[in-house]
Amino acid sequence: MNIDIDTIIFDVLIPVIKIIVMILFPMIMVMVMLWVERRGIAFLQERLGPNRVGFQGILQPIADTIKMLFKEDIIQRQSDKLIFNIAPVVVLATSLLAFCFIPVGMTMSIGSYNLTFWVAESPVGLLITLGISSLSVLGIVFAGWASNSKYSLLGGLRSVVQLLSYEIPIGLTVLTVVLASGSMNFIDIVNKQNEMGIWFAFMMPVSCVVFWIAAMAECNRSPFDIVEADSELVAGFHTEYSGIKFGYFFMAEYAHMVLVSSLMVVFFFGGGLPIFPNVEFLWFLHYIPGFVWYFIKIMFFLYLFVWIRGTFPRYRFDGLIRLVWKWLVPLSLLNLIVVAIIRMIV
């Protein structure tokens, strides 16, 4: 068996680096988002926000992380310790795992080697990603049950209710994307948008909006943060967690936000494609690498999360169910039918 240096570099070293980068990427984004959220909300609320640690408070996330690491880890005597400890890991691990199929940029040719910006490519990448990201609910239910606190339990129960409502519109809208692109491979979906010269958001605006609303519910973000609901459930499923275990939940929530924004960008906003790819005099935009475009796009959606959080009150959970089953599900079904018919004709 002859092992040459090229095999080691291209088949072992680069994939390993990619894996490490793709695990670090969401974590770093969590740090970035912590700062963006705190400063962004402060900006919306006419106050300053953290601006003491480093330039404009840029080191605040690091200070927060250090604080969290050194906090006492309280485990209730009556809690189910095994599940109590597993829950944050489940939540964080599933959020990070789902990133492995996300293309964070376009293929880049370096000499004869084509550098790709995704860890793995699969013909059913979309299904696997959606499946994995839904698994995080399991961790939330674990946490709610194992904490032996009624607030946590209610939070855990609510998360199941929430799952039952948002998963369906997500599935139905993703189907329209699959119909339009003819593939369940993320890379094909992006390439199809390149080929057609139009982002799917403008082709299927209804899918885009419904997916965004359902995705906000999936992240447990305001106005659908009924699982945490700080005004009535104290902190919902993570009421009893402290220290870095709470930090895990926190990171998982933000990683989930990054994931959902990524899906949004890949499905509807052309992934790593530049904006206006067909406009002649904007040719120079093509020289900006794909991952930069991807980053700019997800930052827009991440800021949208912050913006929405700073604006809206929270839905009651029956309100969420009503919204989803009375409006989003019929709407997305209708949308699916319309897209399918158009797809048949064209």
Add this chain to the structure above:
Amino acid sequence: MDSKFLEINMGPQHPSTHGVLNLKLSLDNEVVVKVEPNLGYLHRGMEKLWENRTYAQVVPFTDRLDYFCAISNNLGYVLAVEKLMGLEIPKRAQYIRVILTEIQRIVNHIGWLGFVTNDAGAYYTINFYTFEEREEYLEIFEEYVGARLTINAIRIGGVPFDIDDKLISMIEKALVETEKKIKDIDKIVTRNRIWLHRTKGVGVFSAEDAVQFGLTGPALRASGVKWDIRKDIPYSSYDEFDFDVPTGTAGDIYDRYLVRVEEIKQSMRIIRQAIKNLPSGEIAAKVPKVLKIPEGEIFHSIEAPKGELGFYIKSNGTDKPERVKMKSPSFINMQSLESMCKGNMLADVVVILGSLDVLLGEIDK
């Protein structure tokens, strides 16, 4: 207790019980079956203390009952004492009192607006908007007496200081700012679908029930009962001002919100009229240093921002009252919490509690 219900102790350590309050909730799933408020965490025995203080010494205590509208509490007590003494207050002092209490009403209502949206889950945005507004008025208080929160600005016989042009211009500026802010908040909140979903038809109380439970203030008026002591049993020259008493129809949280916003506007109207027609003259009546009130009793109530604030004073001829009983609006309003919450969801309990505008310092006395 039937074990098929989930029992939850909400408070005394809970983010949205507006103080140290303990609510024992029985839940059927998330639907509230029973609410049992458990009071007394803040009980300081104020009424016992008052029996051992002179009449003038009681005034600062009333600040501490409801730190959110201290001046209204001052006024309630002071008016009762003055009525018991049969004291005539100079017109200018009365007008200054009206200006101060109406500012206090704006402060209270606008602060309430922030808290209740917070209870409904709007992440502090409106709260910070309103607190910025509140800050301007607190600065006016600071300019007037030097304190901001528990300001003890009304004395038996009148007011301690006169208001000058600088203060008036500050007030006028703040009113203009508030008008703008109210418009902004109106844009964010009033027709917001989620806000409507959280407040319309939640915590409904019919006019009949509201009267039976002794509900007062904006919560009563939201149920459609036109009962405002400022209008119906005028005190402190309120009969000389032109203002409307807003009422709601549905008696739900949304109507309470609308009524309070309208009351802010009416308060501005009253303040503007008072500044315009401010009479000249003394700012305090002659009151003896040692205040001895002959035997008698009085129950006098005013329209505080939270509802009817009454003081019963029984004097015994010495310089200390025989008994002072405070009828606090929060205490009475809190009673109706259980009937409002029944059949609603857990998430509604905090919003209903917020919408009643209770303050534990006043409930527990």
Add this chain to the structure above:
Amino acid sequence: MIDQISKYPALENIFSSLQSVFKDSIIEGRFEKEELSVKVKKESILLILKFLRDEKGFNALSDMIGLDNSSVNKEGQKRFSVLYQLYRFPGFERIRIVIDVDENDPVDSAYPVYKSADWAEREIFDMFGINFSGHPNLRRIYMPDNFDGYPLRKDFPLEGRQ
């Protein structure tokens, strides 16, 4: 004092009809500082409240006040008084009904007539130890259940620790 009432025909009307309906129960009526205060017998308080609510339109109980009369040196003065502060709207009149109570002497609860009497009676029970028979849930409202003594009685010390 009661003669001044003629300036207020509405209150005068109430007082005279009270006198005619409950001849024996009305002990005394006083009119001071524009306030009508009627002292009645303890036994008939519920009937009088019901009469005032149904016939005279006093639709709300504003407050209930407990008094400790131990410092009053008067012949035949009972230890406590309970004051009912009623008002009505429209009309906007107030009336105060006063009853005298001895220690360990239960009073009929006003809860069946006015729901707002619920906590008010609990407060008086907590502070003075006056019992209200027929109250659905007569427990201490401020002090803990195992608290000894009644804070607003005149013989309760101002300072100390329990």
